[in-house]
Amino acid sequence: MLGAADLQALGVSLLLAAVTVIGLLACGLPLAWWLARRDGTGKAWLEAVIALPLVLPPTVLGFYLLLLLGKTGPLAAVGLPPLAFSFGGLVVGSMIYSLPFVVQPLITGFENIDQRRLDAAATLGAGPRDRFFSVALPGARSAIITGAVLGFAHTLGEFGVVLMLGGSLPGETRVASIAIYQHVESMDLASAHALSAVLVVISLVLLVPTYILRRRSRS
Amino acid sequence: MRAPSLHFIALLAVAAIAGCAPNDAPAPPARIAVAANFAATASALRDAHESAGGGRIDVILGSTGSLHAQITAGAPFDAFLAADTARPDRLVAEHLATAESRFVYAIGRLVLWSPHIDLVDPAGDVLRGEGFTHLAIADPKTAPYGAAAHAYLEGAGLLGTVAARLVTGQSVAQAYQYTASGNADLGFVAVSQVAGRGSHFIIPDDSHAPLEQAAVLLTDHPDAQAFLHFIRHDPDARAIIAAHGYGLPNDETRPDARRR
Structure with a gap:
C-alpha cells in the first residue's frame, strides 16, 4: 500500500520521535526533579518558558529555529556547524517543540511523591542521588511513561517546525507529515490517505495502552 | 565431497563484498524547491524528464516565502521554481542565484x-x-x-x-x-x-498584473541545469505546463486565447 518513499518517511518520523524522547528524558528528568522541589517566582518563570512551545505557532517556532540554526545564524557565526536541513537539527527542533509534553507530566509526577517517603529514605542514610533513583524515579513511573508517550506521539505528528527547519530531504528530514503534505499538494490523495491512516493507527496503538495504564495506576 | 578450501571461501567473500559495495557513491539527485501551487505540474515534468533520460530529481514543496527563507539559511537545494518573480529576483540580488539562470517558466491564470x-x-x-x-x-x-x-x-x-x-x-x-x-x-x-x-x-489577463512564476538555478548541479533547460525549451515540457492550466511566456497558443 505504501511506496518505498513513504516507508522511508515513516522510518525517519519514528526514528526522530524515538531520539527526541530519549533526549528529552535525559534533560527533562533532572530538570523536572529540580523544579518539583522548588517554589517561588523563579520556578513560575521557568515553567512558563517550558510551556512556550504550546503557545507559539509551530511555523513561527520553526522559522526562528531556522534563523538560529541556519548558516547565517548566530550559532554558525561562532563556528558551530549549521544544523538546519539535517536530522540533528530536527532533533533539536523537536526537543524544543515537545518539551512541555514531556516535562510537565514529569514535574507533576515528582510533585506527587510523598515527601515523607523521601525523608524516610534520607533517615535510612540514602544520599540525594540514591533518593532520586530508588524513590523518585519508581514513584513517578506512570508520569514518565505518560510523558514519553505524549512526547513520542507529538513528535510523530509534528509538521510546522519540520516544514520550516527540515527542507524535506528524502531519508534525512522528510518525515511522514511532510510526505502527506506533499501528496496533498500534488493531488495524490490516495497516497496521502494511506500514510495518514498508518499514522493514526500507530498513534492509537501508543496512546490507548498509556491511558489504560494511567487509569490502573490511579485506582 | 571435499570441503571447499579456505581460499575459495575467502575469494567468495571478497567477491560478495565487492559486489555489494557501490563502486562510487552515487551522485545525489538534484533537489528542486517548488512552489506548492506548481506541485502537480512539477511531478509531471519530473516524470517526463526522467523518462526522456534525465537524471533523478527530488521535488521539495513549500510556500514561496518559506522556501526563500530556507535557501537564504543555506538549504541544499539546486534550483527554485517560485510562484512569483520577486523571490527569485531577491535571490539574484543576494548572489544566491545567477541572473542568467532566471527565467519565467509559467504564467498563472x-x-x-x-x-x-x-x-x-x-x-x-x-x-x-x-x-x-x-x-x-x-x-x-x-x-x-x-x-x-x-x-x-x-x-x-x-x-x-x-x-x-x-x-x-x-x-x-x-x-x-x-x-x-x-x-x-x-x-x-x-x-x-x-x-x-x-x-x-x-479572468481576463489584462485586468491584473501578470502572475509570472520565475525559476532560478542555485548550484551548478548538472541534473538541475538539465531539468531547467528541459522546462524552458522542450516542447513536451511546455505542453505539460500549458495542459496544467498555465500560460507560457512569449506564446501565442495559450488554450484560452485559442478558445476566444
Whole structure:
C-alpha cells in the first residue's frame, strides 16, 4: 500500500520521535526533579518558558529555529556547524517543540511523591542521588511513561517546525507529515490517505495502552 | 565431497563484498524547491524528464516565502521554481542565484470558479447579483492570486458589492479548499487547480498584473541545469505546463486565447 518513499518517511518520523524522547528524558528528568522541589517566582518563570512551545505557532517556532540554526545564524557565526536541513537539527527542533509534553507530566509526577517517603529514605542514610533513583524515579513511573508517550506521539505528528527547519530531504528530514503534505499538494490523495491512516493507527496503538495504564495506576 | 578450501571461501567473500559495495557513491539527485501551487505540474515534468533520460530529481514543496527563507539559511537545494518573480529576483540580488539562470517558466491564470455546474456564468455576472453567500479569495496582501483577484474586483467596480461576502484564505490553495469543500459558493482560484470541473469564468489577463512564476538555478548541479533547460525549451515540457492550466511566456497558443 505504501511506496518505498513513504516507508522511508515513516522510518525517519519514528526514528526522530524515538531520539527526541530519549533526549528529552535525559534533560527533562533532572530538570523536572529540580523544579518539583522548588517554589517561588523563579520556578513560575521557568515553567512558563517550558510551556512556550504550546503557545507559539509551530511555523513561527520553526522559522526562528531556522534563523538560529541556519548558516547565517548566530550559532554558525561562532563556528558551530549549521544544523538546519539535517536530522540533528530536527532533533533539536523537536526537543524544543515537545518539551512541555514531556516535562510537565514529569514535574507533576515528582510533585506527587510523598515527601515523607523521601525523608524516610534520607533517615535510612540514602544520599540525594540514591533518593532520586530508588524513590523518585519508581514513584513517578506512570508520569514518565505518560510523558514519553505524549512526547513520542507529538513528535510523530509534528509538521510546522519540520516544514520550516527540515527542507524535506528524502531519508534525512522528510518525515511522514511532510510526505502527506506533499501528496496533498500534488493531488495524490490516495497516497496521502494511506500514510495518514498508518499514522493514526500507530498513534492509537501508543496512546490507548498509556491511558489504560494511567487509569490502573490511579485506582 | 571435499570441503571447499579456505581460499575459495575467502575469494567468495571478497567477491560478495565487492559486489555489494557501490563502486562510487552515487551522485545525489538534484533537489528542486517548488512552489506548492506548481506541485502537480512539477511531478509531471519530473516524470517526463526522467523518462526522456534525465537524471533523478527530488521535488521539495513549500510556500514561496518559506522556501526563500530556507535557501537564504543555506538549504541544499539546486534550483527554485517560485510562484512569483520577486523571490527569485531577491535571490539574484543576494548572489544566491545567477541572473542568467532566471527565467519565467509559467504564467498563472486566475479563474472565478464554483464546483456547482450552473453558478458561474461565462461573463462572471454572478458577482453582481445576490446568488451567493461567500466568495473565497486568497489574501491580497501576501498571495499573488489574491492580489490579482483584488485588482480585478477593483477594476470592475465590484469591490463594494462583494466586500461583506469575501472569505480570505491564507493562500490560493486555501481559497480553493474553501470553495471545493462547499463552504464558499465560489472563489478566485488558479486555473491549474480546477481542471474543467464545475462552472467558471476565466479572468481576463489584462485586468491584473501578470502572475509570472520565475525559476532560478542555485548550484551548478548538472541534473538541475538539465531539468531547467528541459522546462524552458522542450516542447513536451511546455505542453505539460500549458495542459496544467498555465500560460507560457512569449506564446501565442495559450488554450484560452485559442478558445476566444
